[in-house]
Amino acid sequence: MKSFFVSTILVLTFCVGTFAQTNETSPCPTISVTGPEEITKPDEPMTFTAEVSKEAKKFKTEYKWTVTNGEIIEGQGTKVIKVLWKDMFGKSLLAEFEVIGLPKNCVSVASETAATVCPPSSKLVDEFSGPISQIDKARLDNLFVEIQNDPSAVAYIFERFERKTSQNVIERKIQKITDYLIKEKRIEKDRFVISTAISDENLTQYFIVPPGASPPEIEDNN
Incomplete structure (x- = not known):
């Protein structure tokens, strides 16, 4: 009887040990x-x-x-x-x-x-009034520097003319600006945009527009 009792304990111990090993979670x-x-x-x-x-x-x-x-x-x-x-x-x-x-x-x-950067925006770098028949080379030179400082940016040139200005005068000035930037400053044609509008006064504005920024819009008061 005693031998049977000891054997039973050994069997139970073995079973419990085996159960514990098989149910151990990693x-x-x-x-x-x-x-x-x-x-x-x-x-x-x-x-x-x-x-x-x-x-x-x-x-x-x-x-x-x-x-x-x-x-x-x-x-x-x-x-x-x-x-x-x-x-x-x-x-x-x-x-x-x-x-x-x-x-x-x-x-x-x-x-x-x-985190990512905030959206870029266009920057007004110059604004002035001058004779409509002439271009300001010194200011265009400054604009050229701005373009060179940011090779991926585009320059927007806004030329506003008084209502009495003839179309021939407008076209000649735009051509002078284009020739100066391309022929003398060696700027690629796709690096700048020239827009015109009729306004109450003659006014020139230069903008620098980095990649991802919305380009400025010129309002025509004609």
Whole structure:
């Protein structure tokens, strides 16, 4: 009887030990994502990096990135990606990293948000009145410097003429400006835009418009 009792205890102990081993759950890994520390400018790629702790090695996993307001250009399926944001000025870019293959009770997603620059705007760099039959080369030289300082920007030249101004006078002045910028300053034709309008006074305005900015509009009071 005593021998039977001891055998029963051994069997129960073995069963309990086996049950505990088969129901032991592996700890879940920790997941985190870091992004760029500084605000990103247009056409500059952002880098996002994911960190997954060593517990994930116990599972057969895959990595997947999802990006909002941007485009992944490198690294999908790895822990590091490069992203270009889609000119969403003023909007944040969200990068989400998912570890596929973890147990259902584990957190499998981490994300990070990166800030982008505010939308650019056109800049008025000069405004003056002068003889309608002449061009101010010194001021055009200053405009040339502005264009050179920002190779991706476009200059907008607004010429407003009094109502009594003839069309021939207007056309001659526009031609003088065009010839001076192209022939003497060697500026490409697509780097500047000249617009005219009829107004109460003769007035010239120079604007610099960076990429992504809305160009200014000239009002015609004719």
